[in-house]
Amino acid sequence: MELKKVSDLKSMANQIRQDTIISLTEAKSGHSAGPLGMADIFTALYFNVLKHNPKKPKWKDRDFVVLSNGHICPVLYATMANSGYFPKKELMTLRKLGTRLQGHPHREALPGLETTSGPLGSGLSQAAGMAYALKLDGKKNKVFCLTSDGEHDEGNHWEAVLFAAKHKLNNLITILDRNYIQIDGNTETIMPLDPLDQKYRSFNWNVKKIKGNNMRQVLSALKKSRTNKKRPLMIIANTIPGKGVSFMENDYTWHGKPPTKEQAAIALAELRKKRHYLEHENCKNCKNLHDECVCMDGQ
Amino acid sequence: MDFNKNIYLKEQNKKIPTRNGYGDALVELGKRNKNVMVLCADLTDSTRVMKFKENFPGRFVEIGVAEQNLVTVASGLAAMGKVPFASSYAMFCPGRCWEQIRTTICYNNQNVKIIGAHAGVSVGPDGATHQALEDIAIMRSLPNMIVIVPADYEQTKKATKEIAKYVGPVYMRFAREKTPQMTTLKTPFKIGKAQIFREGKSISIIAAGPVVYECLVAAEMLKEKRIDAQVINCHTIKPLDQKTILSAAKKCKCILTVEEHQITGGLGGAVAEFLSEVYPTKIKRIGVKDHFGESGTPDELLKKFGFNAVNIYKEALKMLNKR
Numbered sequence: 001m002e003l004k005k006v007s008d009l010k011s012m013a014n015q016i017r018q019d020t021i022i023s024l025t026e027a028k029s030g031h032s033a034g035p036l037g038m039a040d041i042f043t044a045l046y047f048n049v050l051k052h053n054p055k056k057p058k059w060k061d062r063d064f065v066v067l068s069n070g071h072i073c074p075v076l077y078a079t080m081a082n083s084g085y086f087p088k089k090e091l092m093t094l095r096k097l098g099t100r101l102q103g104h105p106h107r108e109a110l111p112g113l114e115t116t117s118g119p120l121g122s123g124l125s126q127a128a129g130m131a132y133a134l135k136l137d138g139k140k141n142k143v144f145c146l147t148s149d150g151e152h153d154e155g156n157h158w159e160a161v162l163f164a165a166k167h168k169l170n171n172l173i174t175i176l177d178r179n180y181i182q183i184d185g186n187t188e189t190i191m192p193l194d195p196l197d198q199k200y201r202s203f204n205w206n207v208k209k210i211k212g213n214n215m216r217q218v219l220s221a222l223k224k225s226r227t228n229k230k231r232p233l234m235i236i237a238n239t240i241p242g243k244g245v246s247f248m249e250n251d252y253t254w255h256g257k258p259p260t261k262e263q264a265a266i267a268l269a270e271l272r273k274k275r276h277y278l279e280h281e282n283c284k285n286c287k288n289l290h291d292e293c294v295c296m297d298g299q
Numbered sequence: 300m301d302f303n304k305n306i307y308l309k310e311q312n313k314k315i316p317t318r319n320g321y322g323d324a325l326v327e328l329g330k331r332n333k334n335v336m337v338l339c340a341d342l343t344d345s346t347r348v349m350k351f352k353e354n355f356p357g358r359f360v361e362i363g364v365a366e367q368n369l370v371t372v373a374s375g376l377a378a379m380g381k382v383p384f385a386s387s388y389a390m391f392c393p394g395r396c397w398e399q400i401r402t403t404i405c406y407n408n409q410n411v412k413i414i415g416a417h418a419g420v421s422v423g424p425d426g427a428t429h430q431a432l433e434d435i436a437i438m439r440s441l442p443n444m445i446v447i448v449p450a451d452y453e454q455t456k457k458a459t460k461e462i463a464k465y466v467g468p469v470y471m472r473f474a475r476e477k478t479p480q481m482t483t484l485k486t487p488f489k490i491g492k493a494q495i496f497r498e499g500k501s502i503s504i505i506a507a508g509p510v511v512y513e514c515l516v517a518a519e520m521l522k523e524k525r526i527d528a529q530v531i532n533c534h535t536i537k538p539l540d541q542k543t544i545l546s547a548a549k550k551c552k553c554i555l556t557v558e559e560h561q562i563t564g565g566l567g568g569a570v571a572e573f574l575s576e577v578y579p580t581k582i583k584r585i586g587v588k589d590h591f592g593e594s595g596t597p598d599e600l601l602k603k604f605g606f607n608a609v610n611i612y613k614e615a616l617k618m619l620n621k622r
Contacts (some may be wrong), residue, residue, distance in 0.1 A: 052450035064378075107407050116407040122371045122399050127373020129383075136357065137379075156399065205588065 001085060003047040006215050007278065012082065013215065017092055017244045019078035020050040021267050024258035027074075027095040030103065033241035034148065035075030037179050038164040040213050041222075041237060045144060049222040054084035057112040062142055064114050064130055068121045068123020068157075069177065071256075072102040079103050084286040085112045085195040094230040115208035121154025123147060123176060128164045131172035131232075142226060145174045150182030151297040163205040172232040177212065179241040181252040200234045212237030244271055306481055306512075307519050314477040317509060318416050318456030321473060322347030325384065328463050329355045335463060336376055338362055338385045340369045345475075346386040346416045366392040370399045370413065377409035382463055383606045389415025389431035389472050396528050397437050404468045405443040412462050414436070419508065419559030420587065420604050421597040430592035431472070436564025437472040442612035445469040445490060448507040449560070450561070451480070451481050454534060455538040457488035465490060466469070476597045478505075478509035481532075493540035495547075499529035502615050504548035506557040507533050507566045510564040512602075514557055521615055528615060541577075548580040552587055555583050557611055559604075562586035583618050585611060 017039045024030045024036050027204030033167055046052070047067065053059045067076055074094060081088045082268040086100070093099040104163050127145035134141050140221055151157055162169050178196065202205045204226060212216040221235050241255070242248025245267040248259075259267055306312060319601045321427040328335045329351055338360045352359040362369045366387055366492045372530055385392060393400050395447075418431040425553035438446050445464065447469065448457040455473065462469040481496065482488075495513065497518050504514045527550055531543060546603045548554060554574070556567035567584030576579045587604055601607050605614070 037359065068376075106503055115374075116402060118400050119398055122367070122403055125368045125371035126375035128402055129372035129377075129591045130370070130379050131375075132360070133379035133381050156367035156371065159363075159365035160371070162365075163372060165364065 001047060006219065009043050009047060009219065010215050010278050011275060012041045014244065014271055014278065016043055016075065016078045016082055018271050019081065019088065019198060020074045021090040021245070021259060021264050021271070023078065024074050025261060025264040026092045029095060030074055030258050031071045031256050032258055033181060033248060033252070034069065034072035034177060034179065035250065036145070036245060037212070037239035037241045037243045038072055038075050038170070038177050038222050038244065040215050040218050041146070041175055041177075041239075042075050044215065044218045044222050046079045046083045048219060049226070050144070051141070054080070054112065057085065061141060064104040064127070064143045066123050066127040066128040066130070066143060066145045067105060067117055068127070068145055069151055070117030072148070072177070073101075073105045075106065080112055080208055086110070091268060113169055120148070120151035125156050125160035125163065127172055128160050128167075128169055131169040132162070132167055134171055135167070135169065141171070144173050145172065146177065147174055148177045149179065149196070152193050154195070154222035161200070161205070162201050168230060169232045170228050170230055173228060173235065174232065175235045175237055177239055178236050179239045180257055181241050183255050185252055197236055204231055205234065206231045206233045208233065209236045209238070213243050221231050244274065246270060264283055301481065302481060305514065307481070312479045314479050315452035315474070316475065316477050317452055318347045318453040318473040318475070320449070320452040320541065321459050321471075322350050322446070324456040324459035325351040326354055328460060332382065334382045336360060336381045336383045338369055338373050338383055339386040340364055340366050340392065340613065341386055342416070346388075348386050348412065355464065364607065366395040366425060367399050370396045371403050372410065373411045374407060377411045382410055384412045384414055386414040386416065387417040388429065389434040390429050393434055393438055393470060394431060399425075400468075401441055405441045408443055408467065408468050413468070413470045415470065415472040419474055420592040420600040420606070421509070421559060421595040422475045422592075423600060424594050426594040427495050427591035428602065432559070432561045432587050432592065433564065434470070434472055435536055435558070435560050435566065436568070439564065443468050445535070447471045447490065447535050449473070449534050450511040450532050451478060451507060453480060453482045453484065453486065454488055458534065461488060461490055472508070474509050476509075477516045479512040481512055481515065488534070491535045491538045491540055493531050493533040493535070493543040495529060495543070497528070497529035497530040500550050500592055501528060502528045502553045502555060502612065502619060503529040503551040504555045504557060504615065505531045505533050505544065505547065506595045507536060508559055510557050510559055510606050513606060513608040514611055516609035517615060520608065520612045524616070524621065526619060527616070533566055533568070535567060536566050536569055537572055541573055543579055544570055544573060548574050550579050553581050555611070555615055555618060557583065557585040557606065557607060558585050562588055581618065583614055585614060589599040600620065602616055
């Protein structure tokens, strides 16, 4: 399903956030902040930018998505379910025995996953290997690698940064979830990374900085990335961890835990309200956009 | 078994490093299979992949001194249908990049061949930092991984071609030094099929790698004491050829394992684990005993750590109470 309008993409991102919350709550463990922060980027990718076919996950002309920071997979799963890779009800099996939705993504468990990931810092080099092979074979497929700022502490990641630059892998598009949090706190107190844009430029990469929760910017940058030339591309997306749920936003303690049922109810109510505002901007019944708006019924 | 006829005449036996067999096989493979690629972490010459590089520059990938990247880039290449051989010294790969091999190659089940050259104490003067003695243990414990330790040049050549045909992760280790040639062009090689190099029924010596030669010489020495020793070249450590090992245990009732590796976790460990469950047998493992190597000439080190024929002979006598 392709969504062309920014407003439709925003609605879908909201839906994906809700589904993420629901699956995490059901799982009773997992990461909340990163998935919510990346929902807009995943939505833009899967509902507009990527060449893919959820019914034929092995389609040979597809683009390849490599999720390096595997722990944010709840948002990947919610996005894949909404785009038709598997039934949405399967999201309720996240992290449970026998599930295809493993706690960290496993390629062999679920069609549509290109790699197995979880241990940090190894995604970019796999994506680079893929991009290298595609170039060698003269193929046009793109490789989209999603990476986090925390995993920039890993040496393996920087080895791949060197490799991709050496081979001028312009078919490798990397999106960095720059949310400034990792498990133990702020990235800049744990192991300072700034200025990341300058680091990448000096490593001979193309760099684009965007607001990762601004759908218009996300869409524009990702669309343009398809014509990226000469060097690998790093899109530094400044995102808000926990985006969409006020009590989670910018709070690092939400990195690695799920909401309780009560917290989830509050989070879902907030997201539903936001969804309502998005979709009812010009609705006569919602003049004041207040909580008791009649249009909220049945949502 | 079709042996080199000069096998017991040390001075006449042609000595070639096993790693050369790898390099020569790669060139043949490169011609036959367009998907074969070679990756190297700044050790092109000593891992013997120079010829492949010269013949197929487009399919040779120099990674630099970055073993974690070596295996993960290889995983990405394999995901696109390539057959990557990731070459380094065993100490660095798999030594440094075990988790990447576990997650991105074994669990991810990608068709990557991990090549660890310069394994064992016979690496010599470089010393303990460069003498891999734990690589078999760390690779053997990984699901989906095949582990191969070829005995000589010719066998390495065949093994390289066989593992290219096999779809899935493989680890293969080599020695540095020139070692005696035992097998010939005609000697078969099948992954997972151990080879009885010498028949015998009083003791079975099970070994892997170039030390198999020392075992053959030891068996020849034992013959003078009227002891007929069986020698098994167990080139595939995982999957272990349980059938051959079980029948050796049943026949000889006495097993001596020999490998240039720690006595834990390697071939000796694998044989002991297997037999202790199905057919408890008297076993002695010759290997490095919870110790690091050190600098010295290969011959000095082989002697010091007990891998020479004389020591194997003595250990066999001890086991049979015929000192």
